[in-house]
Amino acid sequence: MFFICGIDTRDKALGYARQLVCPCCGRLGRFEVYVMYTCLSLFFVPLFKWGRRYYARASCCGAVCEIDSALGRRIERGEPVELTAADLRPTGAHTPRRCPSCGAQVDEGFRFCPHCGKPI
Numbered sequence: 001m002f003f004i005c006g007i008d009t010r011d012k013a014l015g016y017a018r019q020l021v022c023p024c025c026g027r028l029g030r031f032e033v034y035v036m037y038t039c040l041s042l043f044f045v046p047l048f049k050w051g052r053r054y055y056a057r058a059s060c061c062g063a064v065c066e067i068d069s070a071l072g073r074r075i076e077r078g079e080p081v082e083l084t085a086a087d088l089r090p091t092g093a094h095t096p097r098r099c100p101s102c103g104a105q106v107d108e109g110f111r112f113c114p115h116c117g118k119p120i
Helices: 069-077
Strands: 005-021 028-042 045-058 063-067 089-094
Touching: 005 069, 028 069, 045 069, 063 069
Parallel strands: none
Antiparallel strands: 005 028, 028 045, 045 063, 063 089
């Protein structure tokens, strides 16, 4: 008999976003909330999930900010919640900056995409 199983770390967008002033760069940005968890899969079907952590990713500079797990669970359940700048704890991690037109990864200093030439 042959079994295919594995442990993987996954993240999922929760469909919740708010415009806030970024604690990292000070600009107004859209923060989308995600949940990250570890998952045990058997035959590519997730069986167990553990280690849930909630974070928000900024559109302005790509900063990743952790949010409280109780607040994250309320967002995941779809409860009416207001995310504020005080709820964001910067982690120091940044997601790569991407061109809004073509999706290519772009360095911080660029004002125009080197792949498609459109403004960022």
